[in-house]
Amino acid sequence: MNKLIFPTAIVALLISIGSFFYLQSSSNQVYVDVNKLLDGYKRTKIVRAQFEDKAKTLNANVDSLMVDWQNELKTYEKERSKMTKKELELKQELLGNKQQQINNYQQAIQKQIQEEDQKATQTVINDINDYVKDYGKKQGYQIIFGASGSGNIMYADDSADLTDEVLEGLNAEFNGEK
Amino acid sequence: MQSLMVKNKRIPKFMMSVVEAKVGISLVLCFVLCFSCNNSTFKNETELLTFLKDETNGYIQHKTINGVDFSLMYRPTDLLVNQELGTSTTLSNRSDATKERIKHLRDKYSKYMYFNLSMSMNNQELLSTAPKNRNEFGAMVNQLAFGMGDKVHVFTQSKDTLELADYVYPRMYGMSRATTMMFVYPRDADKLDQDNLNFTIADLGLYTGEVKFKIPTKLLKNEPTLKF
Numbered sequence: 001m002n003k004l005i006f007p008t009a010i011v012a013l014l015i016s017i018g019s020f021f022y023l024q025s026s027s028n029q030v031y032v033d034v035n036k037l038l039d040g041y042k043r044t045k046i047v048r049a050q051f052e053d054k055a056k057t058l059n060a061n062v063d064s065l066m067v068d069w070q071n072e073l074k075t076y077e078k079e080r081s082k083m084t085k086k087e088l089e090l091k092q093e094l095l096g097n098k099q100q101q102i103n104n105y106q107q108a109i110q111k112q113i114q115e116e117d118q119k120a121t122q123t124v125i126n127d128i129n130d131y132v133k134d135y136g137k138k139q140g141y142q143i144i145f146g147a148s149g150s151g152n153i154m155y156a157d158d159s160a161d162l163t164d165e166v167l168e169g170l171n172a173e174f175n176g177e178k
Numbered sequence: 179m180q181s182l183m184v185k186n187k188r189i190p191k192f193m194m195s196v197v198e199a200k201v202g203i204s205l206v207l208c209f210v211l212c213f214s215c216n217n218s219t220f221k222n223e224t225e226l227l228t229f230l231k232d233e234t235n236g237y238i239q240h241k242t243i244n245g246v247d248f249s250l251m252y253r254p255t256d257l258l259v260n261q262e263l264g265t266s267t268t269l270s271n272r273s274d275a276t277k278e279r280i281k282h283l284r285d286k287y288s289k290y291m292y293f294n295l296s297m298s299m300n301n302q303e304l305l306s307t308a309p310k311n312r313n314e315f316g317a318m319v320n321q322l323a324f325g326m327g328d329k330v331h332v333f334t335q336s337k338d339t340l341e342l343a344d345y346v347y348p349r350m351y352g353m354s355r356a357t358t359m360m361f362v363y364p365r366d367a368d369k370l371d372q373d374n375l376n377f378t379i380a381d382l383g384l385y386t387g388e389v390k391f392k393i394p395t396k397l398l399k400n401e402p403t404l405k406f
Binding site for chain 1: 243244334335336337381385386387388389390392
């Protein structure tokens with residue numbers, strides 16, 4: 001029996017140390033501030049800049065069409081006194097059609113911009129969700145709340161706030177540092 | 179037994195328990211080392227597929243984003259070898275020529291890594307649910323058949339991208355429950371020296387954003403095999 005005492009004691013000690021750390025970490029209720037993560041995540045800035053570039057190009061297309069149309073309208077107003085009745089009718093119809101087309105195009109562009117915005121935001125949210133999920137699993141948390149400032153977490157002690165730690169890891173992963 | 183004789187030297191009694199404890203710990207360590215790095219071998223394709231489809235083994239991962247289900251499964255080399263061998267080769271009629279062929283096929287297929295990507299909405303193929311009109315349908319067919327190389331990327335943790343070797347998209351014309359395609363990437367040892375590979379799928383117009391799967395490289399280096 002004496003021979004088994006030493007190894008048994010070591011095993012028991014290891015189990016007790018392991019369970020102490022496991023139970024301690026998993027019993028904590030912790031949270032992350034989602035808005036802070038979104039603002040502080042480096043990819044958000046990159047994705048936002050790409051989106052703004054794209055939106056600017058799309059809006060510029062609409063603006064240049066609009067300017068063309070306005071110039072055409074000015075020319076028409078200048079020259080209308082010289083035009084015959086038939087010519088006036090035709091020009092008015094032409095300008096009306098063009099305006100309608102530009103409006104349709106503008107609506108389509110606005111829709112496309114909204115879609116691009118949604119895609120960009122979702123990409124960042126996916127990254128944050130994935131990282132928090134992995135982090136929670138690795139650290140042995142049973143639950144990590146996401147505070148969005150809309151009252152879902154009214155009070156939490158500062159020690160329960162994992163935002164800075166998660167943000168640091170998230171940015172490190174994005175930079176390819178780990 | 180009161181004491182041990184080692185090279186004609188007598189070990190004192192009080193040292194006995196320490197020596198035995200060391201031997202015990204060494205045995206446990208040997209056992210752990212032998213079995214922790216051992217890759218699994220399966221008798222047939224069905225068993226291997228069952229193993230692969232068990233999410234706890236890590237070879238398949240699922241994600242659902244905005245109603246779109248994504249599933250990524252790694253296809254080990256032996257599944258492709260078995261597919262090429264077909265049903266003609268069974269355990270009973272193995273010959274030296276067959277063994278040679280198996281070796282040849284393993285060499286051929288192990289140069290690449292194969293991933294099956296499935297995407298579905300409401301348990302249906304994307305083409306059956308996502309497009310709202312003919313134009314969108316045409317654009318999506320084009321995207322799936324020819325443009326996925328621009329949408330799917332595999333890169334290391336340090337952002338080193340693996341070049342896509344090829345991908346296959348078999349059209350199922352609504353008969354399948356998911357749009358499934360196979361992606362092939364070269365198996366470069368230097369790209370597998372980090373913990374994970376990242377597999378990303380850019381937004382295909384379904385408002386999912388970029389979807390990322392992390393694939394642990396130890397699973398790729400130590401993949402399950404078939405017993406031929």
